Amino acid sequence: MKIQYKLGKTISLALVLSSFLVTSTYANSKPVWNEISQAHSQNNQPGTIVEIAADNPKFKTLVAAVKAAGLEETLSGKGPFTVFTPTDAAFAALPKGILENLLKPENKKTLQKILTYHVLNGAVESKSLKRGQIKTVEGSSVDIGVSIRGRVRVNKARVIQADIKASNGIIHVIDRVILPPGIK
Numbered sequence: 001m002k003i004q005y006k007l008g009k010t011i012s013l014a015l016v017l018s019s020f021l022v023t024s025t026y027a028n029s030k031p032v033w034n035e036i037s038q039a040h041s042q043n044n045q046p047g048t049i050v051e052i053a054a055d056n057p058k059f060k061t062l063v064a065a066v067k068a069a070g071l072e073e074t075l076s077g078k079g080p081f082t083v084f085t086p087t088d089a090a091f092a093a094l095p096k097g098i099l100e101n102l103l104k105p106e107n108k109k110t111l112q113k114i115l116t117y118h119v120l121n122g123a124v125e126s127k128s129l130k131r132g133q134i135k136t137v138e139g140s141s142v143d144i145g146v147s148i149r150g151r152v153r154v155n156k157a158r159v160i161q162a163d164i165k166a167s168n169g170i171i172h173v174i175d176r177v178i179l180p181p182g183i184k
Contacts, residue, residue: 045167046167047166048075048076048077048167049075049166049168049171050063050066050072050075050076051076051166052164052171053085053171058087058089059085059087059088061086061088061091061092061099062086062087062091064103065091065099065102065103065111065115068102068103068105068108068111069111069112069115070108070112071115071116075119076168079123079168079169080121080168080169080170081119081120081122081123081137081169082119082120082122082123082170082171082172083169083170083171083172084118084119084120084159085118085172085173085174086157086174086175086176086177086178087160089175090174090175090176091177093176093177094177102114110183113138113183114138114183116136116137117136117138117140117142117180118136118178119136119137120135123169124170125162126150126152126159126162127150129144129146129152130144130146131144131146136180140180140181142155142178152172154172154174154178155176155178156176156178157176158174158176159172160173
């Protein structure tokens, strides 16, 4: 009887400590969405995809690329669009020199091709994404993978935050830049 009592007490203590650890870890983590300026939420209207990205310090590279590609007006337009949005860390993981070359005016078409490969026509929430292929605005398809737990992958990129609502669509934050066929 004493063994069961001690074991039960040990398990209870372990559960309490585990829940404290999970709670404190969650409280200290900051989803990308939480770092977005409150400017658009004051009137309960989300900004456009471009406004939301521009208001978030984790998307500076994406915003610079959208401007360099001349896609700012399009992605600020009516839409709706679904954008798989790479973070600055995703762009930083590209091989050295690639990003700098893509941002040059002479590479505008290639940059447009890469960025529009991250965009779907229509607003597609993560729960609606199914395993298979979906055609992008660029014209090629991306491979969608969905785990049993509902975690989504786009090609080899993980969706690290899903379903950020914009006035003209939905943003899914991804951890890699995805490249269309023919671009390496």
